[in-house]
Amino acid sequence: MLFxxxxxxxxxxxxxxxxxxxxxxxxxxxxxxxxxxxxLHGARPIYERVGYGREPLYDYLVAGLMVLLGPTGHTLRFSPVPLGLVTLLATFVWARLAFDRPTALAATALxxxxxxxxSTSxxxxxxxxxxxxxxxAVYFYWRSAYGPTRASASTSRHRPSRRQMGLFALLIxxxxxxxxxxxxxxxxxxxFLVYLALLHxxxxxxxxxxxxxxxLGGLLLATPLFAYLQAHPEAELRLAMLDAPLQALMAGDVSVILNRAWSGLAGFLIPGRGDDFLAYTIPGRPVFDPLTGxxxxxxxxxxxxxxxxxxxAFALIWFLVGISPSLVTGSTASTTRSIAALPVVFLFPALAVVAGARWAARWGSQAAWAVGLGFVGLTAVTGAISARDYFVTWGESPDVRAAYQHTLVEIAGYLDARxxxxxxxxxxxxxxAPHDPYxxxxxxxxRDLAxxxxxxRQALLIPPSFPPTGDAPPS
Structure with missing residues (x-):
């Protein structure tokens, strides 16, 4: 019910x-x-070469939604919403299995x-x-390895499920x-297997x-993608733009990657040091406020x-590997590049709160309830601040309107009404292409306009008739 x-x-x-x-x-x-x-019109890319190059699975997902809802911008804008909800659901079911229900509820709520x-959703x-x-994928791995109910991984004798391991491989x-x-x-x-080999x-x-x-099966499924990239190295420009710290490290200069790593870590806690990419966050806003931090x-x-x-141990490994891209590239766009760590990042405060409530229970159930209610209040305040920051501070910013090409949106509305x-x-x-025309x-x-x-700034417009009926808006 609470979930x-x-x-x-x-x-x-x-x-x-x-x-x-x-x-x-x-x-x-x-x-x-x-x-x-x-x-929708028949293209079947294995890799998208538009812009700096990108993987295609999300485009196929959006195309599927467009079949159901129509090939419109509204469908595109809606497409991340169910993904965010699936992330919440997967976080809950895995945390409940690996830890317990209170931890799962707290992590999902925060x-x-x-x-x-x-913002991501x-x-x-x-x-x-x-x-x-x-x-x-983590959920199916955990359930396959340790069974459908919570049990200590060190004592569980559950036999891994082939079906669930197959789903795990498919998701990888x-x-x-x-x-x-x-x-x-x-x-x-x-x-994690190395960890188990050493301790369990x-x-x-x-x-x-x-x-x-x-x-290995999951990696094998990606063979066509990597074969394509091997044959077309020029298609992947973004990696070449981001590997400067690694190149410096290979040349013996560790200062660059250390500075980037500190920048990426500081973005979680220190005001003014968060992700500064305006298009997707409030520049400098850290992930956590002081209390949740x-x-x-x-x-x-x-x-x-x-x-x-x-x-x-698994949570720590997930966190470190998940944020590793931002440890290389720094805080800029870190909320995007470290997004795989998002679920486990909010698991840590939940673990602290649940442990605190259990410690407080030594003084009676009322003390434990006080901790729980305090966390509910903290989560509600966090949600209210997030909503204000997103819908007002960020959403009404003139700079954000410029980043999201709001002028073109208004022109589209005008043209639709003509x-x-x-x-x-x-x-x-x-x-x-692939900029303003898209x-x-x-x-x-x-779709009837030419x-x-x-x-x-660099062209002379000669209309086919006078007076001209076209639009030449400022950008």
Whole structure:
């Protein structure tokens, strides 16, 4: 009942004003919409070469939604909402299995109330698919290895389920067709097997072979993607843009990657040091406020203290591997690049709160209830602050309107309202695909206009008739 309420409130917050916040589309979002429409028309990409290159699975998912809801910008904007809810569901079922129900409820509630989760669940980007797939993969791995009910991993004698390991393998393969960080994310499972081999040998002997086969099977599913990238190295420009710290490290300079790692870690706790990418967050906003940040640190400390228990060790491994992209690239776009760690990040405060409530129970049930009610209040305040920051501070910012090409959205509304169906010329700073033309494609409902794009700073417009009936808006 409590989980259903959390999911309902989360869905309400993620659907509210979805038609106006964000106030348009970024070029990356519009590119996903354009490629999804192309899939509807017969394209079958194994890798998208638009922009800096990207994996195609999210585009196929959006195309499937467009079959049901129509090939519109509204469908594109809606597409991340169910992914965010699936992430919450997967977080709950895994945390309940690996820890307990109170921890699962607390982790899911805080995640649902967070600005990070709210923002991600409204971004039409492939990154939002990754935590949904990976957390579900974690659940199937845990259930296969340790059974359908909570049990100590060190004593469980449950025989791994082939069906669930198969689903686990399928999901690992799917993550590799989703977003670049998945290329290191699968290492969570071999690292955990090493941990089991060192500390829980009986469990290791029982699970290592099916787990390893499943991971290798998932990697094998991605063979066509990697074969394509091997044959077309020029298609993947983004990696070349992000590997400077690694190149410096290989050259013997550790200072660059140490500075980036500190920047990425500081973004969790220190105001002004958070992700500064305006399109998807409030620049400098940390993941946690001081109080939830203290709970986060306490939860990490608890996991370190209980590292001999498999669930706690797994959470630490997941966190470190999940944030590793931001440890290389720094805080810029860290909430996107570290998105695979989102579910486990909010597990740590939940572990601290539940441990605190159990400690308080020594003084009677009323003390434990006081801790629980205090956390409910904290979560409610967190949700209210997240909503204010997202819908008001961020959503009404002129800079955000510019980043989401709101001018083009307004022009699309104007053109949809015009009765004429004729030639329309538009001047923008980015008149070439995959930029402003894709944004207008996702914003414009009608399809009977002949659109011509140009940059008025470098072109002379000669209309075919006078007076001209086209539009040349400022960009």
């Amino acid at each position: 259903a309420l959390i999911l309902f409130l989360a869905a309400t917050l993620r659907l509210w004003r979805l038609d106006s916040v964000p106030p348009g589309f970024t070029h990356d979002e519009a590119g996903h919409g354009h490629d999804a429409v192309a899939i 995640q649902a109330a967070s600005f990070w989760s709210l 409204r971004q039409a980007l492939r990154s939002g698919l990754l935590p949904a797939l990976f957390t579900t 393969g799917a993550t590799l067709y989703t977003y670049i960080p998945a290329r290191v994310l699968w290492l969570v499972f071999p690292a 040998r009986e469990t290791f002997r029982r699970v290592w072979l099916p787990a390893l086969v499943a991971v 203290a709970l986060f640190l306490a939860g990490v400390g608890l996991c370190l203290a209980r590292w001999r228990e498999p669930a706690y 009765p004429e169906g004729d030639l329309v010329a538009l001047s923008t700073v980015y008149p070439h 944004v207008l494609e996702m914003s414009l409902r009608r 659109l011509r794009w140009f940059d008025g």
